[in-house]
Amino acid sequence: MTDSGNPERPGPRRGRAGKRKRTDARQGPKERPSTIRDVALKAGVSVATVSRTLAGNYPVSDETRARVMAAVESLHYVVNVHAKALSGRVAGPVALVIKDITGPSLAHVAAGVEQEAADRGRLSLVCATRDDPAREDDLVQLMREQHAAAVLLVGGVVPDAAYDRRMAGYAEALDAAGSRLVLVGRPAPAPDLPVTVVDYDNRGGAFQAVSHLLASGHRRVLFLGGEAGLSSADERRAGYRDALRAHGADHAEELDTTGTYTRSSGYVRTRDALGAGLEFTAVFAGSDMVALGALAALREAGLDVPGEVSVVGFDDVPFATDLTPPLTTVRVPYEELGRTAVRLALEREQYPAGDDHVVLGTQLVIRQSVRRLSW
Numbered sequence: 001m002t003d004s005g006n007p008e009r010p011g012p013r014r015g016r017a018g019k020r021k022r023t024d025a026r027q028g029p030k031e032r033p034s035t036i037r038d039v040a041l042k043a044g045v046s047v048a049t050v051s052r053t054l055a056g057n058y059p060v061s062d063e064t065r066a067r068v069m070a071a072v073e074s075l076h077y078v079v080n081v082h083a084k085a086l087s088g089r090v091a092g093p094v095a096l097v098i099k100d101i102t103g104p105s106l107a108h109v110a111a112g113v114e115q116e117a118a119d120r121g122r123l124s125l126v127c128a129t130r131d132d133p134a135r136e137d138d139l140v141q142l143m144r145e146q147h148a149a150a151v152l153l154v155g156g157v158v159p160d161a162a163y164d165r166r167m168a169g170y171a172e173a174l175d176a177a178g179s180r181l182v183l184v185g186r187p188a189p190a191p192d193l194p195v196t197v198v199d200y201d202n203r204g205g206a207f208q209a210v211s212h213l214l215a216s217g218h219r220r221v222l223f224l225g226g227e228a229g230l231s232s233a234d235e236r237r238a239g240y241r242d243a244l245r246a247h248g249a250d251h252a253e254e255l256d257t258t259g260t261y262t263r264s265s266g267y268v269r270t271r272d273a274l275g276a277g278l279e280f281t282a283v284f285a286g287s288d289m290v291a292l293g294a295l296a297a298l299r300e301a302g303l304d305v306p307g308e309v310s311v312v313g314f315d316d317v318p319f320a321t322d323l324t325p326p327l328t329t330v331r332v333p334y335e336e337l338g339r340t341a342v343r344l345a346l347e348r349e350q351y352p353a354g355d356d357h358v359v360l361g362t363q364l365v366i367r368q369s370v371r372r373l374s375w
Helices: 016-027 036-043 049-055 063-076 081-087 104-119 133-145 161-176 202-215 231-246 263-275 290-299 320-323 333-347
Strands: 096-097 124-128 152-153 181-184 197-202 221-224 280-287 310-315 329-330 357-358 361-364
Touching: 036 049, 036 063, 049 063, 049 263, 096 104, 096 133, 096 333, 104 124, 104 152, 104 333, 133 152, 133 161, 133 357, 152 161, 152 333, 161 181, 181 333, 197 333, 202 221, 202 231, 202 280, 202 310, 202 361, 221 231, 221 263, 221 290, 263 290, 280 290, 290 310, 290 320, 333 357
Parallel strands: 096 124, 096 152, 152 181, 181 197, 197 357, 221 280, 280 310, 310 329
Antiparallel strands: 329 361
16 A cells, blocks of 8 residues: 555645745746836835936926935836937937948948947947848838937949939938938939938049059059949949049950959959959959958969059058058048048038038058059
8 A cells, every 4th residue: 555545644735825836936926117107106206206307307306316316226217218219308329221240341430430429429220231122121211210310321332213212212201200311432312302421532542542553653453343333333443444544554344343342252353364364463452352352362373462463452441451561552431431420410400501412532551562663
């Protein structure tokens, strides 16, 4: 016979208390966020007094303020920022929408945006589209709903009719919500739209780079440009051709190439040019990442830089000085682009009409990757 068969031996207690204990252990008391009414009750003041104290727009005594803030801290009360935004009592964030947050140049734009926004007491948000127009649409709409003070779209685009329609729609929708569309490094769809444009001199920078090569005696310059139709790439190509004309050098179609602004693209195009037996004494890369690939291909082919082939890049990202040799390149003021975009967006009412379109200058930084040829 087992013990459980003995009716006089005590078994598991199943009384009301036992049930309550197991129920409490399984579910536990549900915690809810503290409300402004909880704060008022704990501080012994009215809800209106708590609201005025937190808003700072109505005089309250030091004693009352101390009680309210002590209650806020003990209850871990969090102000409903969305509700404050709806009432216009809190400054909206600055939203940065970019294709890729890992690119070195775009990362510096983001740094400038964050620094300027922080200096002005604004929160900055960074969103990546991964080059998906539908995702860009969704992010702009989300930022509009979140009452962003400004939405910054960054990076080169193909400025076709579809782009113009989308940007016009963004500009008008954001303006109606009291926000501002800012286009950084991309063109405005029309001059009369409520949009701020902050760009940099792609064409002039490319002209400086190629002019430096031509003035150093090079006449056949392999151009590793960006994708055809992309706004920044087309401007850099125009600068390349401007310099050839200005210095009386022929434009060789076989040396004028297109591709992505990636290391692999620079490597493949340079390798292919060498494999095809194309004659050139210099390379102008449309970005420093492209230049990095070109240097690898030249090194693989046993060619010395700058002894046999000179190389110039575009961007002046931080690693440019650490390459062997240090890279001559065009410096783009990426952080200043971000700062200027935020400043113009938040202070637009202070600027006269026409001052919402700014083009920042670029600068050729001469290092050790270019050799002067003897005439």
